Amino acid sequence: MDQVEITFLLNGVTQRRMVQPNRVLIDLLRGEFGLLGTKLGCDQAVCGACTVLADGDPVAACATFAFEIDGREVRTIEGLSEDKLHPVQQAFVDNAAFQCGYCTPGMILLAAALLDREPDPDEATIRNWLSANICRCTGYKMIVEAVQQAAAAGRGRGRAK
Amino acid sequence: MNEQTKLRTIGANLPRKDAQEKVTGAAIFTDDISLPGMLQAKVLRSPHAHARVLRVDASKAQALPGVVAVATRDDFDGMSPFYGYLIKDQAVLATDRVRYIGDMVAAVAAENDATAYQALDLIEVEYEPLPSLPEIATALADDAPELFDGDKPFGVANPYGTGASGYVYPRKNVCYQFDYETGNADAFARCDHVFEDTFTFSRLQHMHLEPFVSVARWTIDELEIWSASQSPFVVRKELARVFAHPENKIRIHVPYIGGGYGAKNACKTEPLAALLARKARRPVRLRFTAEECFLTNTQHASIHRLKTGVMQDGQLIARKSEIFLNSGAYADASPLVAEKAGYRINGSYRWQHIDTKCYCVLTTTAPAGAFRGFGGTQAAWASESQIDMIAHRLGIDPYDIRMKNLLNLNEPYVPAESGIDSDLREGLSLVADRLGYRNRRRRRGRGMGLSVVVKDGGGANKPAHAFVKATTTGGVIVGSGTTEIGQGSTTALTSIAAEVLNCERDRVSLTPVDTHASPYDQGTFASSGVAIMGKAIEIAANKVKREVLAFAAEDLDCDPGDLVLQDWTIRRGNEVHPLAPMIMKHFGGPGFEFVALGYYKLPADHDAPLETKIPYWENGWGGAEVEVDEETGQIRVLQLIISSDFGRAINEGACRGQDEGGAMMGLGQALFETMVYDGDTLLTPSPLHYRVPLASDLPDRFQSILQEQGRGPGPFGTKGGGESGILTVASAIANAVEDAVGVRITDLPITPEKVLAALDRQKADGEA
Amino acid sequence: MQGSYGNIAAFRLHRPTSAAEACSLVGELGDRVALMAGGVDLLQDLKAGLPIEHLIYLKAIKQLRRIEACDDSVRLGACATHHDIETDAVVAEYLPSVAGIWGDVANARVRIAGTIGGNILAGNARYDGLPPLIALDATAIFETVAGTRRTRVDEVLGDRNAILSAIEVPKRYGRYFAFDRSLKPAVSVAVSIAADRGKVEHVRAGIGCAHASPVGGRLPIDPGTSLETLAKSSVELAAAFAQSLPEPIEDLTASSAYRRRMIALQLARQLRALCEA
Helix, strand or coil: CCCEEEEEEECCEEEEEEECCCCEHHHHHHHHCCCCCCCCCCCCCCCCCCEEEECCEEEEHHHCEHHHHCCCEEECHHHCCCCCCCHHHHHHHHCCCCCCCCCHHHHHHHHHHHHHHCCCCCHHHHHHHHCCCCCCCCCCHHHHHHHHHHHHHHCCCCCCC | CCCCCCCCCCCCCCCCCCHHHHHCCCCCEHHHCCCCCCEEEEEEECCCCCEEEEEEECHHHHHCCCEEEEECHHHCCCCCCEECCCEECEECCCCCEECCCCCEEEEEEECCHHHHHHHHHCCEEEEEECCCCCCHHHHHCCCCCCCCCCCCCEECCCCCCCCEEEEEEEECCEEEEEEEEECCCCHHHHCCEEEEEEEEECCCCCCCCCCCEEEEEECCCCEEEEECCCCHHHHHHHHHHHHCCCHHHEEEEECECCCCCCCCCCCCCHHHHHHHHHHHCCCEEEECCHHHHHCCCECCEEEEEEEEEECCCCCEEEEEEEEEEEEECCCCCHHHHHHHHHHHHHCCECCCEEEEEEEEEECCCCCECCCCCCCHHHHHHHHHHHHHHHHHHHCCCHHHHHHHHECCCCCECCCCCCECCCCHHHHHHHHHHHHCCCCCCCECCEEEEEEEECCEECCCCCCEEEEEEEECCCCEEEEECCCCCCCCHHHHHHHHHHHHHCCCHHHEEECCEECCCCCCECCCCCCCHHHHHHHHHHHHHHHHHHHHHHHHHHHHCCCHHHCEEECCEEEECCEEEEHHHHHHHHHCCCCCEEEEEEEECCCECCCCCCCECCCEECCEEEEEEEEECCCCCCEEEEEEEEEEECCCCCCHHHHHHHHHHHHHHHHHHHHCCCCCEECCEECCCCCCCCCCCCHHHCCCEEEEEEECCCCCCCHHHCCCCCCHHHHCHHHHHHHHHHHHHCCCCCECCCCHHHHHHHHHHHHHHHHC | CCCCHHHCCCCEEECCCCHHHHHHHHHHCCCCEEEECCCHHHHHHHHCCCCCCEEEECCCCHHHHCEEECCCEEEEECCCEHHHHHHCHHHHHHCHHHHHHHCCCCCHHHHHHCEHHHHHHCCCCCCCCHHHHHHCCCEEEEEECCEEEEEECCCCCCCCCCEEEEEEEEHHHCCEEEEECCCCCCCEEEEEEEEECCEEEEEEEEEECCCCCCEEEECCCCCCEEHHHHHHCHHHHHHHHHHHCCCCCCCCCCCHHHHHHHHHHHHHHHHHHHHHC
16 A cells, blocks of 8 residues: 655644555554544544644544645644643633543634634534534533633634644 | 531632643543553454354464454353352353343454454354343243343342342342332322322433543563553452452553443453453453443433322322333343332432332343442432322422422431431422522423432442552642542542641642552442542541641640641741651651551441441432423423532532533433334444434523532531432423423433324323 | 444545546546545445545545536535535525525534535435435536536436536525424424515425435425415425325334424424515
8 A cells, every 4th residue: 555645734843754545643643643632532523532623623533534634734632732721721721621531632622623713602603513522521511611711811812823 | 508617628619630631631541551562452242132152263363464362262261251240240251142232252452453353354153043132021021031041140139238138130031139118018008199100211321432441461470451440449359350360460550531420330341351461462452442332331221110109288108119120131230220229219208118129130232230320310210200290190389299208307218227418408499499490480381390319329338448648848649549530539539638738739649540559449439439538538638647746746845736737837826847857857868758548438237228327318409491392392491400419519610510411411311312222233333323412402501509518428528429410300301391281201211202292192182 | 333443444545636537537446446525424434344445535626625606506516515615605695594504514523524525425314415405406416437417416326437526506595495403313304495576486395314315306386476375385385295205214213103294394384484584
């Protein structure tokens, strides 16, 4: 099987790799780059625990081939913040918007993607957007409140990417 | 609510202790454990619901390049291959029979997943299909085949006290029976009315996002395992017996667990992973797919036949219950669930006579086991539904009938049992008010329903050990076997130590859970973390504190009673004496650690029905308002108000999260979430097919009320609360539907079609 | 069997830059070929062990992703994602009701990854792509080596070597269109009305979840009927249409009778709502 060359930005750093065409993105991130924050949940692209951002869009890393990110910018949970927490991360901390933590990286990235598109979403929009990912622990309301706090904190500031 | 003295850490509502790790993706779970040379394992599962296994030949699989080990029933030399809670009926791999579609038959360990799957295709198995037992009724039919014929698996009933009894394999296809009786059956004769109703409860799957997973390796002498296990010490004991290998040479590590809700108790992946690792002589990772998780452990579906005798004024007198739990193909935790499903069917009320029989019926479906609520969710569905039905039949408001019959504060749940430690009426009033229940405007199509559920909490006869160490410079390390499954134990347990030692919570760390190094714990279940393990930690921390004060008193030549410990300094009046220099003066430069072990268990009480008085009562209140579309039968939940009494909240966010998370699970079960078996086939085999609540399912108004009635036996008046959230929701919604449109749904989920069919019948009856 | 991502067959990747190139490839590469757009359904099949040797990746072909206005219709490239459709200016201008509804299909991640072509070719009765497109009287356009072929959007094209290149949606239905998914997975009902100055020309419905694959078609009304009259006769019209459909499926989600009843009910309700808007 011929390998394919991919060049992409990973958490702000350019990477170039040769990959098997059938290599899946989550395997590349966890196996090749040691970025364990992206969690494998259902492996059916239903739960969204493996959500990462590709050009700012939330995608299931378990259902994306590595070749699909060629030329794109990928951000994992590890790349969301540098010295201090991203507003969404901080809001999750402040609102205890997590419990077991397994859905949390994916959920945070999903929320960050929403706020990048819509800095001031109403509650219905937040609920609709968040329903892309499953959380079995929290019952969602505290996550919604965290997103609302992050939106309020981000108002007036530039994109935190 | 009691006046509570302000504490430093308890109730300070700091961010959760595991927050930074979890929001940055740094938290390590079992999936993140990778060992050099680690192999991937896959399992061959039975395609038949019931069959004899005539032949298993894995030789072709073994020969496939990239396959390092295969395991079948031929590998059990020197092993006792059966495990289980009270009944050891489940084999590491099928021996002579398979008993449900999904039963494990053989396994391979290979260099990668793809090779492992190819290898599975090469394993030859010859089956002789047998009649299946897809449902409770089939299993109990006179002509039903025995799922376990001949010599029964080894099993022991639990010992019980007043009124309770348990039996192993009392009749065909029933692996356990729990009975409870108090009072006298002639109480029914006194009643003005006797109502008989049957309720059916559905089956949920835990669907924790992290699957069952373990990594096993054998070194020269020792079996070492990393596992997402809620009860590593129990698993260790089982593995010791299964492999005839001493417990001191079995070591189990438990990282963060990605959700459990009860599923991850006792042996799941560990025995098979250990077997493969031993054969492969390399580490083996056994990770179940989501689909395999559905085939491993589920909630119990059940049938409840309640015969309830009451007086005209609504006073509850007598209840006779027959409960059938669908235990699936193997017992797993069913005997324990039967105890609780049986014990909790009385609900929150006072009775003169109770007669309960609860049967664990074996069927050829996925094994049912521990699931949040543990028989109490089932009991609440039946009991809190029937209370409303009785109220309507008698022309009494459902709120009033509850107020009339609720157990009083400190009133024993049943004779010889501990007293209820929450004011149940206070809680009901709180929820009713928040809902707007009393004096509401009544109109057809919109209704409200209430529910109050009492659940024994903290386990029965459950011991807890913990240690606390304090270093030279005041770092505190707590050792405990409680696992963090998301419930917030990391936060709660470190907070307790910090409070006792009067230091910042940031100065307190937990040791990782490691059966070699952690003190013994039976497992993270029964909402026992705060009330039982927390006590052990409080005791240990207090011992450390006493030792430190005694040490300082000797140094300062005074009485320990004159001294106060604060932030690792000793205060004597206005004097401040830092401890570190004192310690180094005494022990030298390298310093010292103060260490103490704490042990806590409530005494056994052979009078009490469950052999010990229940430590505390985990009580939940719920209220729902719904709007019913009478043309489609669709229910819209306008409000869902739930409340629990946490005694005293260590961390509000953690308490609230547990309650709301449980409530949304209850909402899903009430309206749509269910495992659907069509005969032997699971039609909802994985997340792709199995609908769970999403953010879009949140009710318009969803609120949890955190009560702190202050009466918990845990440190500082705390109690547990991980399970009460789920208990009230289904019945509250069913009650609201009856209030809205006068139809009663007695099985779950409450689908639009069921409601519409009931409305059609109502219309037909009206026109008749 | 669910499988896992580690079980995906090794394949040779082909990334054609035009639909025509993709067509030739399909013809050349034999049987063990998969076409991939968003991969939403394909990845499931591959994880379960679908034995392919070649993968032809279509989603990057600009021509297949384009959304453009034609004289009487809007042409949606087969590889346009749901998100593309939801946010596209052409869709917003000519099919305003469609844009709004497309923002609600599936979930945020699937709207980004999934394509309209992949959605309808998946053949899943519960998916949200076909019922609206049936109601909108959409046409499917296929490229083959022999040229272009057009079919009704709910017709299955038997040609393995044809590549779905676009879906054409007539503009005339774009204003009055509604899609009720509140009773999924029992039924989903899409309705559209083509009306000119208050006079109805066509009424169409698309029904999902209730049959092996979505069904639908035209409701029998006299051209020139007023919206008011249509609203008044919505119950009878909807009932008759529901009766005319094949027997809905009976499964553990819902009975056939319930499905048929709800089709009639939701159809009537939506007709009234559209007429009164």
